[in-house]
Amino acid sequence: MNIKKIRKSIGIILVAMGSSFVTNAQGIEFEHDLDSALAKAKAENKIVFVDFYTSWCAPCKTLAQEVFPVEKVGTFFNKQFINCKVQCDDKGKGVKLGEKYQINAYPTLMFMDKNGELIHSAAGGTSPEGLIELAKIALSPDKNLLSLIKEWNSGNREDEFVRKYFRSLKSAYRTEKANADFETYFNNLKKEEKARKNIFDLANFIKVTPFTPVFNYIEDNKKDYYTTVGQSEIDKYIADSYLWYLKGMIRKETRKEYEVAKVKFKAKKYPYYEEYAMFFSAFEVQDSTGDYNVKEYMKRGTAFLDKYGKNDDSYTLALTALLGNCTGRRDAGIDGIKWMEDLLARNRNPEYLDTYFYILWRNFHFEKALEVGDEIRNNLVRENKSTKRIDSQITMITDYRDKLAKKEADNKAKEISTSN
Known part of the structure; x- marks a missing residue:
């Protein structure tokens, strides 16, 4: 045994480990318990930055791997904040914290005071520079969400501020507050003010839902808005509001509410009820456990698209996307491939290619999926947009195809060996 070589190898390993430790130290240093982070914030008189994330969230993983470890990000955040990560799908305390802080999207990047009260919030992935800019807004008493809420509570109702206020709430995914505050604001307007286009645009932006007071008013007074x-x-x-609201309710958690809402919708006697009802029927094959009868889903989806598919491209996209989620074997959801090819034959919108790409590889049509992946990539290059996401997907599919081919070859070899 060569002792010198062993010592040299150990030295290389230690250097590598040391480098890893230094790299980690350069990024954001996180607590993993919010109570401890808040206690530390009180002791150091700092704001708390919280990354609410889940194990399945791709943008969350990108932040953790490519943004939080960056040196300039760590330098800024470790000086200004007490930082904490909260996993919202841990089946424990993280789930309850997600509910407490009304986390509706992942990642949610929240800044709170030492008492756990909201100062600023935003949802979605971002770059190192974007994260630092977000933090600077949170630190600014004139720009953060808390300052806007205080100004709103003080009574500012100027049109420009109102738009800014609700857009900030929506970008922060403060959906419940946005809906509640808008309803109060809307109810206090005069009849002629409610019919203004900018008020309608705001209601549309906030996505007031059917059967709520604001939506009911617009629906009942639609002739005022026609003008x-x-x-x-x-x-x-x-x-469109009825279509996607009701479709979104066809889940095991809200199935009873969906059935009630569907009856109310039918009573309105809109001419498109039968079309919508047939669309919904495909999704109604979900059972009480949340599983789908895929064969029946494809049968109903095909019948619906044959009859109404040309009325709205979104029908095909919605049906195919869910079918892709329900499959994952060779040709298990092959009807979805035909759905997308029929759609693309009449409208090859580049935005539709992601759904086509997805249903192809989920049915193990790897070669065709890779062709479509290259088309998506070429479109992004022409538009001078990042290809990072599609590149990683192409790599993932290529690796999966090769592993599956090897597994099948090994199984075939075993069968031949056994038969001999």
């Missing part, structure tokens, strides 16, 4: 907004836009707004 200020336009009949076709208002009618489409009402129709």
Whole structure:
């Protein structure tokens, strides 16, 4: 045994480990218990930065791997904040904290005071520079969400500020507060003010849902909005709102509420009820456990698209996306491939290619999926946009295809060996 070589190898390992430790130290240093982070914030008189994340969230992983470890990010955050990570799908304390702070999207990047009260918040991934800019807004008493809430509570209702306020709440995914405050604001407007286009645009932006007071008012007084907004836009707004609101309720958690809402919708006697009901019927094959009867889903989806598919491209995209989630074996959801190819034959919108790409590889049509992946990548290059996401997906599919091929070859070799 060569002792010198062993010592040299150990030295290389230690250097590598040391480098790893230094790299980690350069990034954000996180606590993993919010109570401890708040106690530390009180002791040091600092704001708390919290990364609310889940184990399955891709943007969360990108932040953890490519943003939080960056030296300039760590230098800024470790000086200004007490930092904490909260996993919202840990089936324990993290889930309860997610509910307490009304976390509706991941990642949610929240800044709170030492008492755990909201100062500022935003949802979604970002770059190192974007994260630092977000932190600077949180530190600014004139720009953060808390300052906007205080100004709103003081009574500022100027149009420009109102738009800014609700856009900030929506970007922070403070959905419940946005809806509640908008309803109060709307109810205090005069009848002629409610019909203004900018008020309708705000209601549309906030996504007030059917069967709520604001939506009911717009629906009941749609002729007032025909004058200020336009009949076709208002009618489409009402129709689309019912379509996607009811479709979103077809889940095991809200199935009873969906059935009640569907009856109310039918009673309104809109001419498109039968079309919508047939669309919903495909999703209604979900059982009480949340599982889908995939064969029946494809049967109903095909029948619906044959009859109504050309009315709205979103029908095909929605049906195919869910089918992709429910499959994961060779040709298990092959109808979805035909759905997408029929759609693309009449409208090869580049935005539709992601869904086509997804249903292809989920059915193990790897070669065709890789062709579509290259098309997506080429489109991004032409638009001077990042190809990082599609590149990683192409690599993932290539690796998966090769591993599956090897596994199948090994199994075939075993079968031949056994038969001999």
